[in-house]
Amino acid sequence: MGSAVDAAASRRIVVLTAVHAPSAPYLPEAYASLCEQELSDGWEWHWVIQEDGTTDEVSPYVPDDPRVTFRQGRRGGPGVARTIALAHAEGAYVKVLDADDRLTPGALARDLAALEGDPAIGWATSRVLDFLPDGSTVGFAGDPPDGPIERGDVLGFWKENDFRAPVHPATLCVRRDLLLALGGWMALPASEDTGLLLALNAVSRGWFSKEVGLLYRKWGGQATGQAAHVDPAERDARMAVVEARARALASFRWRRP
Structure with missing residues (x-):
């Protein structure tokens, strides 16, 4: 039984969504975008x-769908919610989908094609459009060229x-194994992703x-639109620890095999 479960999980992409009450009404739209995906x-x-x-x-x-698992837990922010959700993410790959956003058709298939096509690629991203209230x-x-992103390029930019x-x-x-090795999302009030x-x-x-690959909804209740998100002192502290972590990892010369 265990080997059958493992085999099934190896052909599964787990979509993780952190949600709080204000963004919950957008979940049906996120679900509709998932149902449009063809794998x-x-x-x-x-x-x-x-x-x-x-x-x-x-x-x-x-x-109400057997492909959907809903969990709750004490509040800690979206990074904490996503990280604890990894306990239920039994799949080879983990895809992020914020509760108020929508995938475009083909997004999951393109991610899988990139990751399955080259074992040296650890993660995939795609172009984004802001989705406005109207x-x-x-x-x-200034999007980068279509294709590989070399180690260190994101930090430099x-x-x-x-x-x-x-x-x-x-x-x-x-x-998923790489995500777990890095400890999931950072324990920050914002910029954890x-x-x-x-x-x-x-x-x-x-x-x-x-x-x-994504329609990024812009609306008044999103966390990145709040005044606290751009508080200079907190922002400087967040950016400092984000940079320090990335540079420390690079200095160890550890890389995914």
Whole structure:
């Protein structure tokens, strides 16, 4: 029985979503975008939704689908919610999907193609469009070329561009063993996903797809739109520890085999 479970998990991509009450009404749209995904024969997705808290306000929006697991836990922020959700992420790959965002058709298949096609690639990202309240979308200038991202390239760009990464951490798809080896997401009040992205880039080559893989919703309740997110003192501290971790990992010369 155990070997059968292991074999099934090796052909599974686990989608992790941290959610709190204000973003819960967007879960049905995220689910619809998952249902639009088409994977190669033998592959499946499993959605693990982890509430950052223990309210009664999220569960009404969780789809009734055997491919969906819903968990709750004490509040600690999205990084803590995602990391503890790894206990239920039995799959070879882990894909991030924020509760208020939407995947585009083909996003999971492109991630899998990059990671399955080259064992040296540890993580994959894709182009993002901001999804505005009026339903329109806005792209970003300066995306990297389609293809591999070499170790250290993300940190270099990030430092030279006011702590803006060249690829979006909300699009990450990563090998589960590598994610666990790095301890999951950083224990920060924000930028925990950027911290993971830079750590991944310090130890492994990545991949960028020029095809749009995510619609990143812009709305008043998102954490990155709050005043605390741009408080200068906290922001400087977050960026300092994110950089220090990435540089320490690089200095050890450890890399994913």
